[in-house]
Amino acid sequence: MDSFARLLDACSRCLCRYENLVAERTVLAAVSGGTDSTALLFALARLQAEGRLPGPLHVCHIDHGVRPDSRETAQHVVDLCDRLDLPVTVRRLQFAQVRPNEDTLRQARYDALQEVAAQVSASLLITAHHADDNLETVLFRMLRGTGPRGLAGIPEARWIGHGQHRVLLVRPLLRTRRSTLENVLQKLGERPHEDSTNQDRGYARNRLRLDTIPALRKSLGIGLDVALMTVASTARAANEILEAQGLRILSQRAHHRTAWRVELDLRELDAESHPFIAEALRQAHLTLHPHGEAPLRGWIDRAMELLGKPDGKRLAGRGGLLLERTRDGLLLLDPERAGPPPDPSEGGQVFRIDGGRQRFGATEWALEAFEHPIPPLVPSPLEAGRERALLDPRTAPLPWRLRTRRPGDVFQPLGYDAPIDLRRFLQSRHLPRYDRDRLPLLVDGSDRILWIPGVEVSETARLQLNTRRCFEVQAGCS
Numbered sequence: 001m002d003s004f005a006r007l008l009d010a011c012s013r014c015l016c017r018y019e020n021l022v023a024e025r026t027v028l029a030a031v032s033g034g035t036d037s038t039a040l041l042f043a044l045a046r047l048q049a050e051g052r053l054p055g056p057l058h059v060c061h062i063d064h065g066v067r068p069d070s071r072e073t074a075q076h077v078v079d080l081c082d083r084l085d086l087p088v089t090v091r092r093l094q095f096a097q098v099r100p101n102e103d104t105l106r107q108a109r110y111d112a113l114q115e116v117a118a119q120v121s122a123s124l125l126i127t128a129h130h131a132d133d134n135l136e137t138v139l140f141r142m143l144r145g146t147g148p149r150g151l152a153g154i155p156e157a158r159w160i161g162h163g164q165h166r167v168l169l170v171r172p173l174l175r176t177r178r179s180t181l182e183n184v185l186q187k188l189g190e191r192p193h194e195d196s197t198n199q200d201r202g203y204a205r206n207r208l209r210l211d212t213i214p215a216l217r218k219s220l221g222i223g224l225d226v227a228l229m230t231v232a233s234t235a236r237a238a239n240e241i242l243e244a245q246g247l248r249i250l251s252q253r254a255h256h257r258t259a260w261r262v263e264l265d266l267r268e269l270d271a272e273s274h275p276f277i278a279e280a281l282r283q284a285h286l287t288l289h290p291h292g293e294a295p296l297r298g299w300i301d302r303a304m305e306l307l308g309k310p311d312g313k314r315l316a317g318r319g320g321l322l323l324e325r326t327r328d329g330l331l332l333l334d335p336e337r338a339g340p341p342p343d344p345s346e347g348g349q350v351f352r353i354d355g356g357r358q359r360f361g362a363t364e365w366a367l368e369a370f371e372h373p374i375p376p377l378v379p380s381p382l383e384a385g386r387e388r389a390l391l392d393p394r395t396a397p398l399p400w401r402l403r404t405r406r407p408g409d410v411f412q413p414l415g416y417d418a419p420i421d422l423r424r425f426l427q428s429r430h431l432p433r434y435d436r437d438r439l440p441l442l443v444d445g446s447d448r449i450l451w452i453p454g455v456e457v458s459e460t461a462r463l464q465l466n467t468r469r470c471f472e473v474q475a476g477c478s
Contacts, residue, residue: 003183004043007176011043012052014172018124018157019054021168027055028122028167030062030113031080031088033073033193036128038080039181040173042188044126045084054124059088060116062109066100067197076193089116102203114160117167129154130173130181135228140208142231147297148242151235162292246279253280253329256477258364260288260337263432266307266329278304281323284332289319306330312433327430339363341404341438348403351442353471360402360440364477367402367440367453375463375470389442389451391461391471397445404437411449412459422449429455442473 029044031037041059048057061077063070074090081088091112095104117125134153141150157170173181185192201207216224253265262284266277278300285295295303299317306313306325315323317332324331339362342349351358357368375390405426410419426436442451450461453475463470 002187003180004187007039007043007173007180007184008046010176011040011172012047014156014170015047015052015054015124015126018168018170022054022123024055025124026117026120026122027053027057027124027126028113028117028120029057029059030125030127031059031077032128032195033061033077033080034195034198035181035185035192036130036133036173036178038190038192039184040126040128041080041084041086042184042190045086055122057086058120058122059086060113061088061090062112063090063092064105064109065092065094066105067195069196073193073195087120089120091116099202102205110160114165114167117161118165123167125160125167125169127169127171128173128181129171130176130178132178134174134232135225136205136209136213138228138232139213140205143208148235148238151231152239153232153236159292162290166292242275242279243283245276246283249273249276249280250283254284256364258477261331261333261364262288263326263331264329274304274307277307281330281332285317285321288321288332288334290334290336291319293318303330311430314433322434324432324434326432331432331434333434335434338438341440342402344404344406348401348441348443351400351402353400358402363438363440365438365440365453365475366478367442367473367475369400369471369473372470372472373468375467376472386454386456387475389453389457389473390463391450391457391473392463392467393461393469393471394467396448396450396461399445400450401443401447402440403443404439405441409441409449411452411456413456414459414462416459426452426455431455440475 027044029037029041031041044053044057047053059077059081061074063074070092074092078088078090093108093112095108097104100108113125116122138151138153154171154174156172156174157168159166160169161167197203198206199210201210213224220227249264249269250262254262255265256263264277264280264284269277281300281303282295286292295317299315302315303317303323306315306323307330309325311325311327313325317323319334320336321332321334324333341361341363349358349361351367351369353369353371355369357366359366381388381390405422409422411422411425412419413425423436426439431439439455440453441449442453443449444461448458448460450458451473453473
């Protein structure tokens, strides 16, 4: 089997692993015009001709516009696609800086690729990162200082974007050496159009590729590649354990979870669980961030420091996310996506008995009430939890309403002889600061607070021995 046939086989086997995720939609290939992406393009074109691609192929070239011959490279890619009879989109970028740094270039490139993917309805994005890129990445991250995720190298596949514009990024050449790709193009008789900035030692990555790695290979020989591959393999295994444990914490200890918030109950977890808690926070951040971005390592470190601080302490995050220390753990949320409660100045909203499930304004809270001729015995209050209440309506005139707290509110908790200040009561119950102004309060026709969902029933509405008529109220977040 020649080198091109092996390349086709490697690409086909890789893409087959993700075939069920892309639903026969367009496959977008990122082609720079260099050796790596040109070899990838010929492989994908052949796979499409043989019916072995999961969807129709579309090519995208990103012209960064930072070098004089960038338009020539773009035209080279267009001509190449014309020869292969493939549709192509060229996107030229513009930067405020004369010399943008590597991170800026990379982020702009991926943003542009996501935009093109949305335009051509692509669900799969393919890039030409290869084995040498992977080894270079591992060494680069090692020198800069990183954890298991960074040392694991470039992932073969990951989702980028968010919501309807999510696209699966796949790198089918990660097990292929650059020398193999050069050999493929030589046999095909193709001359790539290399990016001259790849020789610019002003970029740290280029200095590593052009100077550091050759010097290390000269000193260590093949031992350098073996050592880096061993590090990456070990880190991948450790990272898989870390991700699995983080996901376990999210699935088992998250409550009041919605599309824009998650509250983690971290009681009884000791310091040995901190790496898994940090991973759970990272995964939650990815889910809640408006663009699906991961948090910075420094943010994770500061977030973990909140565990040693009193409840109520807060930490701002990327994309407007907010992290708050609660009595039982941590609350992560996106305030911008949180729907507003009813305007308290208008008295809130009327609460209907036997009227079905009611949303509390546009918040995550929803409540419903049922009337019983006699109080139900099953489930018991302990079994039902704090989001269900049985109330005696005799001393609570209708209509009942739902509203948020107001200055001067008082509340008579169960077992108390007299009302107390609501603000101090909520503080004593360690309710998250963010939730105190959004929590629905059930009040009667006299504006007395009858129930605080998830917190406490009022003494004035509790069931008595002679109660013969009962309202059951249930609350929940979604």
